[in-house]
Amino acid sequence: MHEYSIVTALLELCENHAKSNKAKKVTKVVVALGERSGVEPQLLESAFEVFKLDSVCAESELVIETKPMKFRCRSCGAEFLPKGIDFGSCEVCKAPNPELVGGKEMHLQSLEMEAEDEG
Incomplete structure (x- = not known):
């Protein structure tokens, strides 16, 4: 299950962003996930719920x-x-073998964080 290693890297990225922005916690994590990324959204969510507990x-x-x-x-x-399901040819000129240029990605889109109290 590579979703575990993905979530571990994602949480590390969140920790780094929180630290560099002096945030005490992250309240929302938005991830862009291509439908051909090879990552199962449900498994990613499950892994996130487990691994997030000891993090920001x-x-x-x-x-x-x-x-x-x-x-x-x-x-x-x-x-x-x-x-x-037929994407083996261009929808405009009908040429074969178009290049897949989107839908494979997986990246951190945005974070919502709560700032540390400055007192």
């Missing part, structure tokens, strides 16, 4: 924004989102 994200909400597949035609350069 202990009380945070995980939001996963799913990013669709996006293709670019190698012939005409058109970019398109596939309609249905």
Whole structure:
């Protein structure tokens, strides 16, 4: 389950951002996850719920924004989102073998943090 190692890296990233922004906790973590990333959203959520407990994200909400597949035609350069399961050709010029340019990503989109009390 590579979701565990992904969550470990994600929490480390959150810890670093919280520290550099002098935040006492992270309240919301937004992740962009491509539908062809190879990461199971439910497993990612489950792992996050378990691993967050000993971190600055202990009380945070995980939001996963799913990013669709996006293709670019190698012939005409058109970019398109596939309609249905047939994405073996360009929807504009019908040339075969378009390049997958979106939907494989997984990255931290944003964080909401609560600042430390300055007293």
